[in-house]
Amino acid sequence: MSDVAVPPAPTPLYELRRYDDADALADAAAARIAELLQGALSARGRAVAALSGGATPQRAYAKLSRAKIDWPRVSVTLVDDLWAPASDPRSNKNLLDLTLFYDGGASGARFAPLYTGGASVEAGCAAAEAALRPLARPFDLVVLGMGPDGHVASFFPGGDRLSEALDPDGRALLTPMRAPGLPGTRISLTLAAILQARRILLLFSGRTKARTFQRALGPGPVEDMPIRAILRQRRAPVEVLCADIDGADVTPQPIAAAWKAVETARDRLAGRRIVDLFDTDPERFERLSARAEDMLLDLSKTGLDAGALEALLNLARAAGVETLRDAMFEGRPINATEGRPVLHAALRARPGDVFAAEGVDVMPEVLETRARALDFAEAVRSGAYAAADGGRFTDVVNIGIGGSDLGPVMAVRALAPVHDGPRCHFISNVDGAHAQDVLRTLDPARTLVLIASKTFTTIETMTNADTAMRWMKAGVGEAAGGHFAAISTALDKVEAFGIDPARAFGFWDWVGGRYSVWSSIGLSLMIAIGRADFEAFLDGGRAMDAHFRTAPLDKNLPVLLAAAGVWHRNALGLGSRAVIPYDQRLERLPAYLQQLDMESNGKTARLRDGLPGETGPVVWGEPGTNGQHAFFQLLHQGTTVIPVEFLVAATGWEPELAHHHSLLLANCFAQSEALMAGRSEQEAHDMMIAEGMEAAEARRLAPHRAFSGDRPSTMLIYRKLDPYTLGRLVALYEHRVFSEGVIWGVNAYDQWGVELGKTLAKALEPMVTGEASAAEKDGSTIGLIGWMKALQSG
């Protein structure tokens, strides 16, 4: 395998350098600052540095002041300052005057003050910002110290403008800041301004600060320890220079340490019932739910609390979810066992979006192929592309399996309300019953057959394709070829099969089969719902991509769903998850997700550092309310706890049947409540007594009618299952599977586990037909083939 196929390791969030004592640290920091300034001067002819106050940095500035740098081309400002003139001994400008600028030091450097005078800090802030703005594009260097409470700049825990100041995407460069116990008012660069830096140096020394730093590496809100905002970001590279840390472990947090914090949270929460967590935190629902547009994901009916969730998000960070996510969207070969990029997101992109596979722009081909497929779909829908006899196609049969079947099947069914094209049918199984049962209901003269196969070698699909071709030839004779179209990455094989290249639609090896519904593989869906609705479906996927790429992890739906998944699988050791859409039209979603999830993450071999232990769980499900009358018994009272993922739309498509929908919603909410709340034996007993039952009989039956409760579930609720929402849903699950795969360290994009069975089936076929001997096989296989033959001949 080429070097390029190696996926990026989770990059450490910062570089760390330790020094023996504060003096050595000051020497090293002064040298590094000088080096960075010099580099900026050589590259751009000017240099801009923002410097913090504090005991550790000030020793470095004293040494820096004599550095041989072309100081007149250097601009210096402060990261933060007291809102007071430089004559105030507590001001940071005063500190620079006594160190960097002392006795003509840094001679000729330009200084941009934060304190500009003025009637109020608010007014002065605006003036300082106007002066600073031309300099801060970006800072070449920001030097930070750290307080024993974990503050940096003037981001003091409890500060009055802390959340604005810590908004990484805020527009302001400066903010006033007041905090309880803090003398005076301060003015500070915002986090957004600091993160514009080309480089951040963080300096600290001493055991107390080392402990602070260690705590900051652990889980917990940024607001409690604002240094976390620097340590958890990946926008600006950070170098940490520290001394006198007395053996404290301040190395970047590895997965093991992050996992320890999850275990600690699990142990802390052991024995706490989910239902009781609502009593201790009245804002639990707000804290443990997140939204993307109208789509809301609620995790509050799981056993997580905010601390446990934060620990899981730290685990995701430590495992590199953000780095690998970015690498995926950048088209780097993260599918390292096959040496391929993973770019299904490009399939739902719009003109102007940028996607490149290892540097090669894929968008022209994606858009061109999409346009051809949609034009063909529209032509079939309108009758412009007609059957051999000139009539319209009334039926379309998609022949494919796995990803070449499940996506279209699921989506065509889900979008029935906007299905206004020809009827769609699907043949996947090599079992002749499938082809027979579908084809026997159809008129070949009115039927268009789509052969969908990424490889165009899959035995099931090629066998069914041959059968369909024979059926078609018997029906329409030599015109049969015109009733076929194909979708594949192997267009040469399509042509060899006899399908006109004009009706062959390609896709690319950077799309996994189970991620391909957005491509030409969705041709049956395009024909069913037409261009506008298919594009809305793509737009939904694209919107979820944007959300996944930009939302902070604690608001990021795919990452939150992954966090719940890892909690249940690894922290609680639960081996399966049920996906229960309260949406009849999502009846094929569980089957679709089985492939998406289990073919992606059902793996033992690791690609990179990941959480050891269990990986992908068993995924299964059926729509509610039907499931309630089948397997919910076990969900409520079985000895195995199975986390449930509910999905439901707030409104249905049938206004005249709104009362059905109210019942559907009520049942969905009721099931999640019942799983959580349960019913104690005492309650069951009292209920039966109230119904007039004898006391002895009530006691006997109480254990049978009790529900343990405390069974976790998540809920995804959205306005309506339209094409846009279906697109969001599918992309949400794709990115959830990706995030879990990264945490486990598996490659979610290969599927070697399906190969062995395929190879053996090829070898077994002649043994089954009697053309080859099975004598070399294992005893069971020999016995089974023997009995099969006996049955066939008897």
Ligand SMILES: O=P(O)(O)OC[C@H]1O[C@](O)(CO)[C@@H](O)[C@@H]1O
């Ligand atoms: O589209 P193809 O190449 O026919 O493959 C069908 C399916 O077979 C698999 O390769 C393995 O079962 C799936 O990943 C894929 O979706």
